[in-house]
Amino acid sequence: MVDTIRQNLQNLNTQIAQDVTLVAVSKTKPNEAILAAYESGHRIFGENKVQEMTRKWEELPRDIQWHFIGHLQTNKVKYIVPFVSLIHSLDSVKLANEIDRQGARHRRIIDCLLQIKIAKEPEKYGFSQEEALSFLESLNTNPLPYLRVRGLMGMATFTENTEQLKEEFSLLKRFFDQQKATHNLEILSMGMSGDYPIAIETGSNMIRVGSAIFGSRQAH
Numbered sequence: 001m002v003d004t005i006r007q008n009l010q011n012l013n014t015q016i017a018q019d020v021t022l023v024a025v026s027k028t029k030p031n032e033a034i035l036a037a038y039e040s041g042h043r044i045f046g047e048n049k050v051q052e053m054t055r056k057w058e059e060l061p062r063d064i065q066w067h068f069i070g071h072l073q074t075n076k077v078k079y080i081v082p083f084v085s086l087i088h089s090l091d092s093v094k095l096a097n098e099i100d101r102q103g104a105r106h107r108r109i110i111d112c113l114l115q116i117k118i119a120k121e122p123e124k125y126g127f128s129q130e131e132a133l134s135f136l137e138s139l140n141t142n143p144l145p146y147l148r149v150r151g152l153m154g155m156a157t158f159t160e161n162t163e164q165l166k167e168e169f170s171l172l173k174r175f176f177d178q179q180k181a182t183h184n185l186e187i188l189s190m191g192m193s194g195d196y197p198i199a200i201e202t203g204s205n206m207i208r209v210g211s212a213i214f215g216s217r218q219a220h
């Protein structure tokens, strides 16, 4: 297992340009798998469950940067605010207010990405472009000093249709380009194991890759 993970990571790193950040999505995977990647030099890991990420943070080396990539319930923000390095899934104004409130309590400015709906599938979570804009603009009059919006995140439809993937990623890239100067956006998080080459081609600078590094996950 250890050798496969190292090999997969090495292959990925040789494929992607230096300006693309790789988030190794370790959800459901044991500490040993994470340590295998860690020992080959990787430091950025993504998790989608609060309890699991918090446990791994407690058990694993402290220089790991933990990215939260799943839907975050407001009542669980307090558990990850002390250590999270980037929240990819800021998907509501209510959640933003709670992240700011908990950030203030811990005196930590929390870096976040706005999750934007781009898939054709009905998506439960995420801002529409209009909602994202009105939220970003609201920060001018109602600043949230302990929350910093660093960029945008999107998930494409689960499909092998490359034209559709390109279309969905391009939509987000266009919105990112339109807003990045005004709102200081630097990070565009899009692309997973099945679609990261297309996401990068379309302009992603952060990919979230799980199964292509750690192997497939059990359905749960």
Ligand SMILES: *Cc1c(COP(=O)(O)O)cnc(C)c1O
Binding pocket: 025, 027, 048, 069, 070, 155, 191, 192, 193, 194, 208, 209, 210, 211, 212
């Ligand atoms: C699980 C997950 C990933 C990684 O998925 P893979 O297909 O295993 O690469 C990326 N982003 C989010 C939001 C996820 O939940």
